[in-house]
Amino acid sequence: MSTDVAFLAEFADGAPARSALELAAGAAELAGQSGGAAVALAYGPGADAGAAGLGAAGAVRAVVLGSGGGPAIGHAAALAAAVGQVEPLAVLAPATPNGRDLAAALVGLLGVPAFGPVRAVEVADGRIRSEQATLQGSVITVSEPAEGAPSPSIVLVLANTFTPVEGGSGDAEVSEAPSSDAGAFGRARIAESHPAEAAVVNLEEASVIVAGGRGVGSEEGFAPLQDLAAALGGAVGASRAAADAGWIAYQLQIGQTGKVVKPALYIACGISGAIQHRVGMQTAEHVVAINKDPDAPIGEFADLFVVGDLFQIVPKLTQEIKRRKA
Amino acid sequence: MTSIVVCIKQVPATTAEKRYTADLRLDRASAESVINPLDEYAIEQALKLAESGALDKVTYLSMGPEQAAEALRRALAMGGDEAYLVTDDALAGADEWATARVLAAALDKLAPDVALMGMASDDARGSLVPGAVAAIRGLPLLSYGAELTLADGAARIRRLSASGFDIIEAPLPVVASVTDQVGEPRYASLKGIMAAKRKPLETWSLADIGLAADDLHGAAALTRVIEARPPEAKPPTERVADVDADEAVTRIVDWLAARKLV
Numbered sequence: 001m002s003t004d005v006a007f008l009a010e011f012a013d014g015a016p017a018r019s020a021l022e023l024a025a026g027a028a029e030l031a032g033q034s035g036g037a038a039v040a041l042a043y044g045p046g047a048d049a050g051a052a053g054l055g056a057a058g059a060v061r062a063v064v065l066g067s068g069g070g071p072a073i074g075h076a077a078a079l080a081a082a083v084g085q086v087e088p089l090a091v092l093a094p095a096t097p098n099g100r101d102l103a104a105a106l107v108g109l110l111g112v113p114a115f116g117p118v119r120a121v122e123v124a125d126g127r128i129r130s131e132q133a134t135l136q137g138s139v140i141t142v143s144e145p146a147e148g149a150p151s152p153s154i155v156l157v158l159a160n161t162f163t164p165v166e167g168g169s170g171d172a173e174v175s176e177a178p179s180s181d182a183g184a185f186g187r188a189r190i191a192e193s194h195p196a197e198a199a200v201v202n203l204e205e206a207s208v209i210v211a212g213g214r215g216v217g218s219e220e221g222f223a224p225l226q227d228l229a230a231a232l233g234g235a236v237g238a239s240r241a242a243a244d245a246g247w248i249a250y251q252l253q254i255g256q257t258g259k260v261v262k263p264a265l266y267i268a269c270g271i272s273g274a275i276q277h278r279v280g281m282q283t284a285e286h287v288v289a290i291n292k293d294p295d296a297p298i299g300e301f302a303d304l305f306v307v308g309d310l311f312q313i314v315p316k317l318t319q320e321i322k323r324r325k326a
Numbered sequence: 327m328t329s330i331v332v333c334i335k336q337v338p339a340t341t342a343e344k345r346y347t348a349d350l351r352l353d354r355a356s357a358e359s360v361i362n363p364l365d366e367y368a369i370e371q372a373l374k375l376a377e378s379g380a381l382d383k384v385t386y387l388s389m390g391p392e393q394a395a396e397a398l399r400r401a402l403a404m405g406g407d408e409a410y411l412v413t414d415d416a417l418a419g420a421d422e423w424a425t426a427r428v429l430a431a432a433l434d435k436l437a438p439d440v441a442l443m444g445m446a447s448d449d450a451r452g453s454l455v456p457g458a459v460a461a462i463r464g465l466p467l468l469s470y471g472a473e474l475t476l477a478d479g480a481a482r483i484r485r486l487s488a489s490g491f492d493i494i495e496a497p498l499p500v501v502a503s504v505t506d507q508v509g510e511p512r513y514a515s516l517k518g519i520m521a522a523k524r525k526p527l528e529t530w531s532l533a534d535i536g537l538a539a540d541d542l543h544g545a546a547a548l549t550r551v552i553e554a555r556p557p558e559a560k561p562p563t564e565r566v567a568d569v570d571a572d573e574a575v576t577r578i579v580d581w582l583a584a585r586k587l588v
Contacts, residue, residue: 071494097470100452100453104453104455105457108460109461113421142552146549146550156454195487195489200488257445307568308571308574309571
């Protein structure tokens with residue numbers, strides 16, 4: 001085993017995903033603690049040409065798993081082969097569907113320990129030590145590999161746990177993963193692709209989120225939330241109730257079965273705050289809730305809880321924020 | 327004949343108070359338990375496929391303490407044909423890898439066309455077991471399906487993409503997982519509850535599925551919890567009530583400004 005810390009770096013349309021830049025910073029930080037190097041494990045369209053550029057984000061080396069556009073899980077065999085070559089102390093994976101699939105494949109193929117999704121991680125005494133919220137956030141646990149557990153430790157990392165390096169420079173030293181047969185994972189293929197006409201914001205990247213729930217009442221009801229988000233330079237999200245009702249795309253759903261977000265500011269409008277929603281936003285730094293129900297559960301964990309009609313308050317709030325900015 | 331095995335997990339109810347044992351494992355005997363809510367969507371998807379004629383047999387599989395048989399009975403009350411519980415003292419505190427290894431061995435024995443799971447468990451949320459089971463069994467993975475369909479010897483899922491959705495397909499047999507978009511799980515009817523009592527429910531030990539404790543690295547867990555504590559107490563919520571919209575807006579903006587958020 002080396003003291004290197006590897007991370008999954010997903011590419012789409014020729015550019016690294018935000019998660020790749022965050023994990024590069026995280027791997028560099030952990031590698032600083034372990035005395036090794038941050039190594040990118042890059043995959044997806046554009047990974048071959050873009051891998052060297054991860055050097056500016058913190059990677060010392062980059063191994064290209066493949067640049068094909070099929071399901072991410074198709075890179076699992078190459079990933080396992082690359083991990084066998086690099087022998088890292090840990091592999092950081094984004095806690096996204098693709099990241100989890102690849103992390104899961106590594107756990108199954110290599111029989112190694114898995115951690116997370118973590119809210120903090122460090123290297124202590126040469127091993128991973130992770131901190132995670134479990135049982136819907138009711139308990140915080142700190143974990144490490146059991147005595148004699150094989151390496152690497154697989155660590156799922158939530159978005160916004162690490163901050164991308166700014167103003168970095170230099171190229172990562174790029175190599176190809178050892179050739180491997182994609183095996184059974186390669187038998188899954190994208191039979192049809194149905195992108196939406198308009199691009200959808202990646203909520204995990206937003207530092208301000210204005211989210212709407214059942215209380216928003218309709219697709220049109222989201223318009224004032226869009227205006228407020230625009231005034232704050234943020235994005236609009238939703239609870240499962242709003243996505244199920246068809247008022248907003250499922251990509252914008254926040255919660256246990258949607259995105260887990262960690263913005264600086266979260267404004268919840270007409271969201272009651274069920275536990276399933278809470279686990280998707282409870283790590284937001286500041287939570288403001290506007291709800292006409294004084295007994296809504298969100299009133300128990302918001303930092304600022306405003307009892308009132310969102311349709312009266314939100315447009316005026318947008319006006320006032322615009323006025324102060326002007 | 328096309329068959330499915332739905333893997334389900336018994337978890338503490340979200341309302342239950344959780345306790346840890348002296349070695350920092352969740353004390354599963356102390357808490358009120360339910361079927362992992364996200365597994366109910368997998369059950370619902372399987373039962374819908376059976377009703378449409380795409381499946382001939384629905385089997386449930388769980389790993390856990392003996393009391394997990396209750397969860398399997400509840401699943402059988404919703405529908406389906408039979409259930410298996412893998413229970414063994416060596417499995418206490420099993421982590422994702424050990425869980426996947428055990429489920430994979432039991433699935434090898436049952437050899438279904440589709441092994442179906444929920445997208446995550448309420449009490450861990452790693453979502454690693456479906457992919458790890460697929461890797462161990464050497465089968466394709468179709469994960470996070472908003473819908474699962476079966477036709478012409480292949481399984482297909484609808485899965486969210488960055489802006490829209492993809493249809494991902496693989497030849498049977500496969501390991502798959504579905505999300506809460508498959509439709510609300512049905513309730514067990516009284517008739518279903520009565521019928522479930524007569525459906526076969528078999529218990530397997532590790533030896534019954536061809537595993538020894540040594541196959542699980544000699545211990546069931548590769549990870550170890552060294553500390554468990556309640557979350558940090560948050561400052562109390564500031565409440566603004568019984569004011570008009572203008573006053574509410576002033577209070578919100580002042581609050582944001584004090585934290586340099588505007």
